[in-house]
Amino acid sequence: MLRQHSGGLSRRNMLRATAFAGAAAMGLSPRGARAANYPARPVKIIVPFAPAGPTDIMARFVAANLGNAIGGSVIVDNRAGAGGNIGIGVTAHSEPDGYTLLITSSAYVVNPGLYAKIPYDPYKDFTPIAELGTSPNVFLVDPKLGINSIEELVARAKAEPNLLNYASPGIGTTPHLSAELLKINAGINLTHVPFPGAGPAIQAILSGTVQVCSASLPPAHPHIQSGALKALALTGANRWFDLPNVPTMIEVGYKDFIADTFQGFLAPAKTPPEIVQLLATKAVAILKDPKLAEKLRDSGFEVIANGPEGMQKRINDEVPKWRDIVKKAGIKPV
Incomplete structure (x- = not known):
């Protein structure tokens, strides 16, 4: 009875090695090979809030159109709780393979100043995909x-x-x-x-x-x-286009009273850059489509449609901004 040598390859490892060799022959890294076949199964977008809120509305709009754009199925998974920390934390610690993504609100940049401890690092645990919109x-x-x-x-x-x-x-x-x-x-x-x-x-x-x-x-x-x-x-800088009789806080006498809620698209850190770039390109194209952008505007969103750099800049700008506002409001981190 022959016994497999302990130094030999298992069937799984042989298949993996064959796949990697094939990828190398085509000039692709193993990560690039994964990106080339993406998506091979449904993509999940986690929303860290309950259904029917602005982040959920945006996520379902993006998911419905992104599925067709990338040739796969995209679903929304609501993980509400702890001011968004539960859903954001779940995504932060998910496998960085492009199959678990996050669409979040301004809570992402507010929570670092609001909570003494949060389950994610806003600078290190995510890779920005796109800055979607604001309201x-x-x-x-x-x-x-x-x-x-x-x-x-x-x-x-x-x-x-x-x-x-x-x-x-x-x-x-x-x-x-x-x-x-x-x-x-x-x-x-x-x-x-x-x-x-x-x-x-x-x-x-x-x-x-x-x-x-x-x-x-x-x-x-x-x-x-x-x-x-x-x-x-x-709380915006200007009146909303189809609510002409609703003033801004600045107009009623509150100087510099501007506060908005943004929606951002992110992936766990170390997600293959090819996948991030694909998602960013498709998401921005969806938002820039005039008919789709008009639908969002009619729903109360100002479309931003910036790629990873725009989302990263918002994170860099707003984490310290909201930390300062939390302090001025006299809210002690919990």
């Missing part, structure tokens, strides 16, 4: 409240302290920090009720659980248009 935040009220402006909201909060509750998509999100800055600047108190995403926060004000909500524009937009919610002010 202003909006202050909303239940129309039955009888408040029609920021001035009236401030007056009501001062006249009846501790009466008003406000919903946000979660602690440390830019809508939460926007509301905290309003409280500081106006000298009022609103009780914060955090939710695991913009979708649940919007539902809370629609159901009457809270009277006020601070959210990114995309999930709020259809409810503003229908009249179900009253928009008091936007």
